[in-house]
Structure formats: C-alpha cells, structure tokens
Amino acid sequence: MKSRTVCRLILPVLIGAYFALTSVLFAEDKKAGPGDVAIVNGKRITVIELDQGVESKMQLLARRGQIPDQTQIADLRKTVLEELINIELLSQESRKKGIKVEESVVGDRLKALKSSFTDEKAYADALSKDKMTESDLKTRIEKGLLIQELVSQEVVQKVTVSPEESKAFYKDNPDAFKQPEQVHASHILIKVEPKAGDAEKKKARKEIEDILKRLKKGEDFAALAKQHSACPSKEKGGDLGFMRRGQTVKPFEDAAFALKPGETSGIVETEFGYHIVRVLEKKQERVVPYEEAQESLDKHLKDVKVQNEVSRYIEGLRTNAKVERPIADTAK
The missing domain is CATH 3.10.50.40 (Chitinase A; domain 3)
Incomplete structure (x- = not known):
C-alpha cells in the first residue's frame, strides 16, 4: 500500500487524549458542584479538567501552526468533553470487569516517562506545575493501561480479517497499491x-x-x-x-x-x-503484488474494523450509563 498512514485507531486517540488531559488531580465522587461539566455514573468531571484538556489540545494545534477561532474553540471544548466522558466510562468498565495491571508494568511506564525529561528537577517542576504528585501520575498511568487492556480484551482480540476480505480490498482499490x-x-x-x-x-x-x-x-x-x-x-x-x-x-x-x-x-x-x-x-514505478502487500493490508483492514468496533463498544457503555451535564442542563 502507499507508504502513508491510512487510518488511526480510536483507542490510541482515546489513550493519548487521556494522558494529554492529566494536568489536574482526580475529582472526588460527589454531587455536582458549580464547576462540574459532567457527572458520569456519579463520577465528576470538572471545568478545570475540561479547561486543562482544551489547553493541551490548543498547544498541540499551535505546534502545527494552527490557531483556532472562537467557533473552533467552542467545538474543541465539546470534543474534549466527550473524550473525557468516554475515558471515564472505559475506566469504570475496566474496574467492573476486574481487570488488573502489574505494578511492574506501571513502574516501567513511569520510568519511560521520567526519562523523557532532561533531569529530575525538570520532572519535579512539571509535576508541580500540573499540581500533581508522582503517586497521582502513577494512578493515571495505571488507569490508562487498564483502559488499554479492556479494549484489547473486549474488541481487538475479537476482530479478524479473512483472506477473502483482504483480496477483495486489493482488487477493488488498485490505486492504493501503486508505488511511484x-x-x-x-x-x-x-x-x-x-x-x-x-x-x-x-x-x-x-x-x-x-x-x-x-x-x-x-x-x-x-x-x-x-x-x-x-x-x-x-x-x-x-x-x-x-x-x-x-x-x-x-x-x-x-x-x-x-x-x-x-x-x-x-x-x-x-x-x-x-x-x-x-x-x-x-x-x-510499479503495482505492489498482493503477496507483498498482504501483511500491511491486513493490518489496515483490522485497524478500520477495530476503530468501528471501539466506537460501537463506547456507544453501548453510554446507552447504559447515567451521564449528566450540569452546566448544559442549567442553560436549557
């Protein structure tokens, strides 16, 4: 296939969003406060979390040279809120299913994260700036890994691609296999x-x-x-x-x-x-033979299927969940 990324899994997007939105402490479980933007099965998502999430996305856009206008920022806030709700639903489901991750795996991920900083002081300063302790960070890492394992068990491992599907895609999309x-x-x-x-x-x-x-x-x-x-x-x-x-x-x-x-x-x-x-x-210039393209093609087709199935899985969680949006409800 052409040497470019043809799709993104929704799972890495969600997990990536989760780690991008880790700049505030966990909200406590209690009734809605004046600063709550959503309550997911009793779990609060605060305005602070939403603002921090939007800021993280804004920084990513700025690095790409994109400066959103006010309408785009409003849409971005809606998108980030839905991501936060999805992440919370997946987290709650992982706990319901009793999914566990080894402490050593969390430790390895924390070690890898720390190694991305120039030194211990830079790491400590980053935690301080985000009002977090290392314990908070470990908890968040664990939560992300639990979500990843949940989606792996409930979706990824159940998705398959048959040889017939693969060959049909190859036959129906000849331009995708032209190599300049x-x-x-x-x-x-x-x-x-x-x-x-x-x-x-x-x-x-x-x-x-x-x-x-x-x-x-x-x-x-x-x-x-x-x-x-x-x-x-x-x-x-x-x-x-x-x-x-x-x-x-x-x-x-x-x-x-x-x-x-x-x-x-x-x-x-x-x-x-x-x-x-x-x-x-x-x-x-040539057309890549099916035998040569099959491995990457099968991966692409599975990625597309997984993306769709994860979306359906989350919609199922939403159907059975109680999601309140206090600020939106008040504005009605």
Missing part, C-alpha cells in the same frame, strides 16, 4: 544561509568545488560526507534513503532522478546551499 518511482540517494551539503553575503557564498562554492574534485580523483563519497556535509545525514555517509518525487526541493529532485545508479552529480544549488548528489539505486 523512487531513488535511493546520498548527498554532501555545504550549507549557505539565506542571508549570506557574496563572500560567504563564494567560500561555500569553493569548498564544494574542492570536494567534487576529490570525488573525481576517487576519494570515498561517504567519508567525505562525514567529514564535510552540513546535513544530519552525514552520520550515515550522506545516505538519505529512498525518496519519491515531491519529497524534496525541485533542483535536488531533478538532479537525483536524472542520475543512474552509481552516478554522481555536479554541483546542485538549492535554497539550503550547494550539494553533490550520488544515486545508489532506483525503483521503477
């Missing part, structure tokens, strides 16, 4: 900043010309890349792996796709500076 021409390239980059003056450009040009001369004399491309290239790929001898058209800047793409395997370009100028490109191998 690809080239496996390495390069050496002498970087030139966008605001560089003539003297800096001249110096960079001289450096890339000297490297090209050395290559023509038979020096090793990978060794020169490691020594001179300004691209992170230098650590792999300049190896960029396989690329398709449209994945890099046009001058580089044109040079790479014009070369035959084993050939080296002249000097290629792009917005990043000066390059020398070498093509290692090429793959022509």
Whole structure:
C-alpha cells in the first residue's frame, strides 16, 4: 500500500487524549458542584479538567501552526468533553470487569516517562506545575493501561480479517497499491544561509568545488560526507534513503532522478546551499503484488474494523450509563 498512514485507531486517540488531559488531580465522587461539566455514573468531571484538556489540545494545534477561532474553540471544548466522558466510562468498565495491571508494568511506564525529561528537577517542576504528585501520575498511568487492556480484551482480540476480505480490498482499490518511482540517494551539503553575503557564498562554492574534485580523483563519497556535509545525514555517509518525487526541493529532485545508479552529480544549488548528489539505486514505478502487500493490508483492514468496533463498544457503555451535564442542563 502507499507508504502513508491510512487510518488511526480510536483507542490510541482515546489513550493519548487521556494522558494529554492529566494536568489536574482526580475529582472526588460527589454531587455536582458549580464547576462540574459532567457527572458520569456519579463520577465528576470538572471545568478545570475540561479547561486543562482544551489547553493541551490548543498547544498541540499551535505546534502545527494552527490557531483556532472562537467557533473552533467552542467545538474543541465539546470534543474534549466527550473524550473525557468516554475515558471515564472505559475506566469504570475496566474496574467492573476486574481487570488488573502489574505494578511492574506501571513502574516501567513511569520510568519511560521520567526519562523523557532532561533531569529530575525538570520532572519535579512539571509535576508541580500540573499540581500533581508522582503517586497521582502513577494512578493515571495505571488507569490508562487498564483502559488499554479492556479494549484489547473486549474488541481487538475479537476482530479478524479473512483472506477473502483482504483480496477483495486489493482488487477493488488498485490505486492504493501503486508505488511511484523512487531513488535511493546520498548527498554532501555545504550549507549557505539565506542571508549570506557574496563572500560567504563564494567560500561555500569553493569548498564544494574542492570536494567534487576529490570525488573525481576517487576519494570515498561517504567519508567525505562525514567529514564535510552540513546535513544530519552525514552520520550515515550522506545516505538519505529512498525518496519519491515531491519529497524534496525541485533542483535536488531533478538532479537525483536524472542520475543512474552509481552516478554522481555536479554541483546542485538549492535554497539550503550547494550539494553533490550520488544515486545508489532506483525503483521503477510499479503495482505492489498482493503477496507483498498482504501483511500491511491486513493490518489496515483490522485497524478500520477495530476503530468501528471501539466506537460501537463506547456507544453501548453510554446507552447504559447515567451521564449528566450540569452546566448544559442549567442553560436549557
């Protein structure tokens, strides 16, 4: 299939949302207070939890360069509230079914989370900022793992894909299995900043010309890349792996796709500076055979089924649950 993600499971979305919304302490079980946005079978979800959840989502959008307007923020609040309700319903169901997770598994997950911080102080500061203790965090991690195990037992393990389904999808969606021409390239980059003056450009040009001369004399491309290239790929001898058209800047793409395997370009100028490109191998455009695509295809089809079944499972929990929305009910 095409090398892109074709679907997302609702489970990782829910679990991801849960951990993104862990910046406040658990609400106590009691009657609705003035700051409650929902009560799920007696369990409160507070305005603070909702606000923190929305803020987490806003930060994710900002990192992608997306700034929602007021209408979009209102819709986002509704979405986050429904996610919180779903998470609470799944958590309650996991407890009803007596699902357990080993303390060691929780500990391993906590250790992995802590390792993402630069040091103990950064970790402690993050907990303090979110008004949490490590014990609170462990409880939340455990809750997320319980939900994950519940969905695994009740949905994922029960979903199957037959060979007939898989082959039918392959036959009915031929475009999904077209693989475009690809080239496996390495390069050496002498970087030139966008605001560089003539003297800096001249110096960079001289450096890339000297490297090209050395290559023509038979020096090793990978060794020169490691020594001179300004691209992170230098650590792999300049190896960029396989690329398709449209994945890099046009001058580089044109040079790479014009070369035959084993050939080296002249000097290629792009917005990043000066390059020398070498093509290692090429793959022509083709249709991926069913036998080669089957494993990833079966996974895709199962993912789609699981997504739909998890949605149905949650709807079933909602049907049998008492979900109150005090603020919305008051506004009616």
